[in-house]
C-alpha cells in the first residue's frame with residue numbers, strides 16, 4: 254500500500270479549507286503542488302497518510318469541503 | 329482631533345489590523361491561488377482566515393460562500409447586473425444609497441422595471457410597503473439594512489420572510505451594519521448580503537464582498553468579472569465553483585490580511601459590546617443635539633432603532649459651512665451634504681440641502697460626544713465662525 258494519498262480539490266481555497274479541517278483533527282495534512290498526472294483542476298492538493306484516507310474523507314464531507322477524489326500517491 | 333465619520337470609513341483601526349497588513353507585506357507578499365509554493369499558500373491561508381471570520385460573524389456555516397470583491401458597491405453591482413435581465417422587475421426602498429440606485433437606474437434603461445417602496449419621514453418602513461409592489465415578474469428585492477444618512481434600521485427579517493414566501497431573491501446592502509448591528513444570514517432570511525470591509529468591520533479600504541446563503545443557486549448568477557482564478561486553468565470559460573467564480577484577478581490580499589484581523593478582533597471583542605457602547609453614544613448625541621435651539625435631528629431619534637449615525641440640520645446655516653467650521657475651528661471631522669443618498673434625503677425631507685452627519689465609532693468616548701455637542705451649540709448660537 255502506498256504511504257501517502259492525495260486529496261484532489263477544485264480550488265486552492267478548498268485545499269486550504271481541507272488542510273484546516275484535517276489539522277484541527279490532528280491529522281498530518283500537507284499541501285503539495287498537484288502531481289501533473291493526477292489532474293489540473295487546482296494547482297494544490299492535500300497529501301495525507303494513506304491509512305487515514307477514509308477518516309479524512311469523512312471529516313471533509315462533514316465539514317462541507319468539496320473534493321474531487323482521493324487517490325494513492327505512488328512515488 | 330475628533331473623528332466622527334465612521335459611517336464613511338472607520339478610523340482608527342485596531343493595532344492588530346496594521347500588524348496583519350505589515351506582516352503580509354514583509355513576510356508573505358505572494359498572491360494566492362496561482363502557485364503552490366509556501367508563500368502563495370500562506371497568502372491563501374490569510375484569505376481563508378478572512379472568509380472564516382466573516383462567515384462566523386454573519387452566522388454562515390460554509391466559508392466558501394463568502395466571496396471577496398473590492399467593496400460593497402462591486403458586490404451589489406455583481407448581483408444586480410447579473411440577476412436582472414430585460415423584462416424582470418426589482419423592488420427597492422426609499423432609503424437606498426446610490427450604490428443600489430445607480431446600477432438600478434442603469435438597468436432600467438435596458439428594460440428592467442424598478443419600483444421604489446416608500447418609507448416614512450424617519451426612514452422606517454414595514455415589510456407590507458414592499459409587498460404591494462410585488463408582480464409576477466418580480467425577481468429581486470434589494471434593501472439596505474441601515475441607512476447611511478440617519479441610521480434607520482429596516483426590518484430585513486420580515487422583508488426576507490416576504491421574499492421567501494413569494495419566491496423572490498433578497499439582496500441586503502449591509503454596508504452600514506455588518507459589525508455594528510446583529511445580522512444572521514439564515515435567521516434574517518437573506519439570500520445575498522453585500523458587505524464592506526472598511527466601515528464597521530474596522531478593516532482597510534478596498535475590501536468587501538458578498539455572502540451567499542446555502543440555498544441560493546449560484547448557477548443563476550453570472551460573474552461580473554471573468555478571468556484567471558488559478559483553478560481549471562485548461563478551460564477558457566469561467567468556472568462555476570465558489571469562491572472562484574466571482575473572484576477572477578489577483579485579489580487585494582494586503583487588505584484581506586487586515587480584514588481577517590479586524591473581523592477576528594470584532595468577534596473576540598464582541599459585537600454586542602460595541603452595539604451597547606454605540607447606543608450610549610447615539611442616545612447622548614440625539615439628546616444633546618436635540619436640546620440646542622435651531623437644531624433638528626433627522627431620523628428615528630431612538631438609539632434602539634438606529635445605528636450610530638446621527639444627522640441634523642441647523643436653522644439658517646448651510647451644512648457644508650457647518651462641517652467646515654467643525655473641522656477648521658473644532659478639529660471635528662464629519663460628513664455634510666447628501667451622503668451619496670439623494671433618495672434617502674428626499675424621504676427624510678432634507679433634499680437638496682442635506683444634513684450634517686455625526687457617526688461615532690467603537691472607540692469614541694462619551695466626553696468626545698459632549699465636545700461635539702458643545703461645538704454645534706456654539707455654532708448655532710454664534711454663527712459659523714463666531
Ligand SMILES: Cc1ncc(COP(=O)(O)O)c(C=O)c1O
Pocket residue numbers: 335336399400401402425427472474475476501503504524525536
Ligand atoms: C448604505 C451603503 N451602501 C453602500 C455603500 C457603498 O460601500 P462601498 O463604498 O464600500 O462600496 C455605502 C458606503 O459608502 C453605504 O453607506
